[in-house]
Amino acid sequence: MIESFPFVRITVLGSSGCGKTSLIHSFVNNLCPHYHIPTTFPTLFYRTVRLPPESDQKGQPTSVCVEIEDTVAPEVAEEEEVMYVVVPEGCTDFTPFSIWKAPKTPVTMTRPVYIPLTQGRMAFIILFDSNEQDSLDKACQIHRMLMDDLELHKVRIRPYIYFVANKIEKDPEGDEHKVVIAVAEKYT
Ligand SMILES: Nc1nc2c(ncn2[C@@H]2O[C@H](COP(=O)(O)OP(=O)(O)O)[C@@H](O)[C@H]2O)c(=O)[nH]1
Numbered sequence: 187m188i189e190s191f192p193f194v195r196i197t198v199l200g201s202s203g204c205g206k207t208s209l210i211h212s213f214v215n216n217l218c219p220h221y222h223i224p225t226t227f228p229t230l231f232y233r234t235v236r237l238p239p240e241s242d243q244k245g246q247p248t249s250v251c252v253e254i255e256d257t258v259a260p261e262v263a264e265e266e267e268v269m270y271v272v273v274p275e276g277c278t279d280f281t282p283f284s285i286w287k288a289p290k291t292p293v294t295m296t297r298p299v300y301i302p303l304t305q306g307r308m309a310f311i312i313l314f315d316s317n318e319q320d321s322l323d324k325a326c327q328i329h330r331m332l333m334d335d336l337e338l339h340k341v342r343i344r345p346y347i348y349f350v351a352n353k354i355e356k357d358p359e360g361d362e363h364k365v366v367i368a369v370a371e372k373y374t
């Protein structure tokens with residue numbers, strides 16, 4: 187019998203170097219790279235999470251498959267020749283787990299086709315480096331662009347949007363960190 191899975195689709199956005207790829211690797215692969223290679227092509231990661239039943243309920247854990255999309259930072263996109271997202275004509279069903287086929291993912295940089303499992307995103311994480319005002323400015327800019335886009339396309343089911351401060355352990359007593367956090371709290 188095929189077990190049906192809830193499927194959650196999350197996209198991570200933010201300025202170059204704010205820690206998007208590291209955050210995703212920590213969650214999916216349990217490791218955090220200590221170097222920065224700018225992401226120049228959107229990348230899909232998958233992890234199945236087992237959630238225990240609610241504290242007031244009995245039963246088996248529930249499995250949820252999470253698709254996380256790592257993205258190209260706007261300033262990297264301006265400099266690099268970036269691939270465009272192309273959804274094949276006529277494609278309406280990207281649901282993978284009723285059929286258990288391998289997900290379609292971009293295989294080479296020479297094929298300008300990028301195929302996530304689904305088109306609509308359920309949640310966005312807008313990440314910023316909490317020690318850099320510029321990174322927060324870019325996060326706010328991305329947030330405004332996202333809201334405009336949802337408005338333009340009259341998206342009825344609004345995705346969750348999380349505004350997340352990263353690198354908070356780096357210089358927690360630093361002046362810039364304190365200012366950035368205060369401005370971010372006011373913005374949200
Ligand atoms: N101190 C600190 N460094 C981090 C953290 N997350 C990522 N980094 C470092 O920040 C750099 C850029 O990270 P990366 O994930 O490639 O950024 P991206 O361009 O947003 O994908 C790397 O050198 C990471 O090791 C964090 O939480 N704290």
Ligand SMILES: [Mg+2]
Nearest residue numbers: 206207224225
């Ligand atoms: Mg990256």
